[in-house]
Amino acid sequence: MSKKRYQSSKKVVAAGTYGNFANLESIKDFPLICYRHQGFGNLKKFLLQCRSSSHSESIGGTASSRASLGPSQTLRTHELLSMAIQMLKAVQHLHKYGIIHKDIATRNCLVSEIPAKISNDRMYVQLCDNALSKDLFPNDYHCLGDNENRPLKWMAPETFKSKVHNSASDVWQFGVALWELFTCAQQPFSEIEPEEMLAELEQGIRLGQPYNCPDELYGAMYCCWQREALQRPTTGQLLKVLDEFNVQLRKYI
Structure with missing residues (x-):
């Protein structure tokens, strides 16, 4: 080499x-x-820190519905949405070249802060395929008796059944990643055992709406979790929905 x-x-x-x-x-x-990456680092770790700071503020008497970055900084809805759009554009770019990611999640992203003079957006997100994520977040991966660790709680039903990975299964995972963003990296389906996941999904169990997530965004998430792969939106359709909502949201900022 x-x-x-x-x-x-x-x-x-x-x-x-x-x-x-x-x-x-x-x-x-x-x-x-x-x-060289100069920023906050792993997106999931960053979100967990935000949630911890927000919780500390609430205990101290300053209730907040936004994730705290520091004494005077918070992650607001339009910033979370911007991060989601950046992730989705990365997925769309991969699909354009016939590449399926197979593990879309906040743990596989990097985040940094953009200087205000360069962009109106404050956060810059990069979608990666972090080979260390299984070591950094072992609780996100499980095996079903075949010695193959997989992100079961991010997986589409068809991936459980036949290990199929395609653009539709990536869209399912993006929906879960979007849920992660708006919950500051809560564990999806934390109350369900890994071996029960497929049965629960086939019975129609889906992730609930985060308390600070607008209805329009939860609707976009939910569309990603259609049982039939062909009924899920494409990355282009999703991007149009998120972009339109972003325009409407920024009118009130």
């Missing part, structure tokens, strides 16, 4: 591939790019 280090404004610190950069014909696969 050849490696080459870079110093650039894009913060690429290294790239690796099987082959040799000096001989492009020897490169048989896409190179692995290593970026």
Whole structure:
């Protein structure tokens, strides 16, 4: 494997591939790019910290329906929605090239803060495929007697039955990730045992509406959890719904 280090404004610190950069014909696969990340880090950990801070404020007598980032910062609905839209655009980009993610969740995202002079949005979210997420969040993965750890509580019914992964199963997982955002990373289906998940889903059990989640957004989540894959929206349809709601929401900011 050849490696080459870079110093650039894009913060690429290294790239690796099987082959040799000096001989492009020897490169048989896409190179692995290593970026420097300066931000809050893992999105799920960040949301958990927000929830903890918000809970502490409430105990202290300052009730808040928003996740606290610090003494004077909070995650507001339009910021959570912006983060969701960024995640969805990333999924849509992957699907455009025929790539199925298979593990869409807040634990597989990075988050950082954007300087106000650069963007109207404050949070920048990147969807990743974090190989360490199974080690960082072991309670998010379970096996059903086959020694294969899977994110069972994020999975669509058809994935349980035949291990099918497609754009529709990614949409199901995005709905769960959206629920995670608006609950500040609560565990989905925490009261259901992993081996009971498929039966519960087939009986119509779905995640409930977070208390601070607008009806329009919960409706978008719920559409992602249609039992039949063909009845779920595409990423393009979902993006249109979220973008339209975002426009309406920002009129009141």
